[in-house]
Amino acid sequence: MLYHLLAPLARQHILFNLFNYITFRAAGATVTALLLAFVLGPLIIRKLREHNVGQVVRAEGPASHQGKRGTPTMGGLIIILATLVPTLLWARLDSRYVMIAVVATLWMGVIGFLDDYLKIVRGKSQGLVARWKLVGQVSFGIALGVYLLLFPLAARVDAASTQLPLLKYVILVLPWPLYIGFVTLVITASSNSVNLTDGLDGLATGLTAIAAGSFAIFAYLFGRVDAARYLGVLHLAGAGELTIFCGALMGAALGFLWFNAHPAQVFMGDTGALAIGGALGTVAILLKAEFLLLIAGGVFAAETVSVMLQTSVYRWHKKRRGKEYADAHRVFRMAPLHHHFEKLGWAEPQVVMRFYILGVLCAMIALATLKVR
Numbered sequence: 001m002l003y004h005l006l007a008p009l010a011r012q013h014i015l016f017n018l019f020n021y022i023t024f025r026a027a028g029a030t031v032t033a034l035l036l037a038f039v040l041g042p043l044i045i046r047k048l049r050e051h052n053v054g055q056v057v058r059a060e061g062p063a064s065h066q067g068k069r070g071t072p073t074m075g076g077l078i079i080i081l082a083t084l085v086p087t088l089l090w091a092r093l094d095s096r097y098v099m100i101a102v103v104a105t106l107w108m109g110v111i112g113f114l115d116d117y118l119k120i121v122r123g124k125s126q127g128l129v130a131r132w133k134l135v136g137q138v139s140f141g142i143a144l145g146v147y148l149l150l151f152p153l154a155a156r157v158d159a160a161s162t163q164l165p166l167l168k169y170v171i172l173v174l175p176w177p178l179y180i181g182f183v184t185l186v187i188t189a190s191s192n193s194v195n196l197t198d199g200l201d202g203l204a205t206g207l208t209a210i211a212a213g214s215f216a217i218f219a220y221l222f223g224r225v226d227a228a229r230y231l232g233v234l235h236l237a238g239a240g241e242l243t244i245f246c247g248a249l250m251g252a253a254l255g256f257l258w259f260n261a262h263p264a265q266v267f268m269g270d271t272g273a274l275a276i277g278g279a280l281g282t283v284a285i286l287l288k289a290e291f292l293l294l295i296a297g298g299v300f301a302a303e304t305v306s307v308m309l310q311t312s313v314y315r316w317h318k319k320r321r322g323k324e325y326a327d328a329h330r331v332f333r334m335a336p337l338h339h340h341f342e343k344l345g346w347a348e349p350q351v352v353m354r355f356y357i358l359g360v361l362c363a364m365i366a367l368a369t370l371k372v373r
Helices: 002-011 014-020 022-050 063-068 076-090 096-122 130-150 176-197 203-222 225-231 239-260 269-286 290-296 298-321 323-328 337-343 348-368
Strands: 161-163 171-173
Touching: 002 014, 002 022, 002 076, 014 022, 022 076, 022 203, 022 239, 076 096, 076 239, 076 269, 096 130, 096 176, 096 239, 096 269, 130 176, 130 269, 161 290, 176 203, 176 269, 176 290, 176 298, 203 225, 203 239, 203 269, 203 290, 203 298, 203 348, 239 269, 269 290, 290 298, 290 348, 298 323, 298 337, 298 348, 337 348
Parallel strands: none
Antiparallel strands: 161 171
């Protein structure tokens, strides 16, 4: 909005020329999101407490987590508002890249909101039935895939393609049915991976800030013809506007972390986790950098793999040798992965901080792949 209002005034005063620069608007969006989260946080937390919107803790979870029962949840509303308002304020509203990212955040946020609401109403850790949650995720993935095929965003770039890390000027072009399936898989996996990671105070929030920051850099570089040519990556005209969205998401996550750090005053719930995962997955798809998301979000991926591995091995042992043998031969002491380290005796803040370090390492490796090609 500010771009459309103030950039034309650059002819009258050079100061307004700043609004033509993506870097300036991205910085503005990041700071605005951070401050907005600080302002909205106490208000929303108070409202959640007044309406008894408290966390329902799984009985089979770590015993140390039982004390978190009743902590306000649905705090993802803070993240969503603190992301979307600055994005609409600082980004170009005629950018399809930005509008798709906004729709993805809202779509997944609504699914998460319904899940959290049903948990609270029922007073159980089981919210929206898993298959209906999956229907919502898959339907958006299919809709996004079809839209990108029918209305490509970047000229001279195959709509059904993706970039491969470490390989210069090499892209993978998929048949359209496979591309739609690929987009759906990325959206579903990304949203669920953030949801699975959101099990410790501040864990998913901090990792979100790291991943969003790295993708802000990717968006800026891919949107510049000179940088794209120098790095040997696809130039996606207009994709630079996603820098503003990613900056806002990073600022919102950092602002929310103020209230979500141990001991948490509020949890993001599925409202925030699914919205964040959907947003990151969508940005990766729009930038044709899905494999970079797998690297930059390596901790999210590891958490997901730990659950898949634990479940698969448990079922395999149970089917062949019975429940007692399966219980005694688990891969991890508890899944997702962060609970395994809690069971090993690591304190919650220790797990979170070390996972942050791994998250930064993953982001740096992803950024390094741009040069190592």
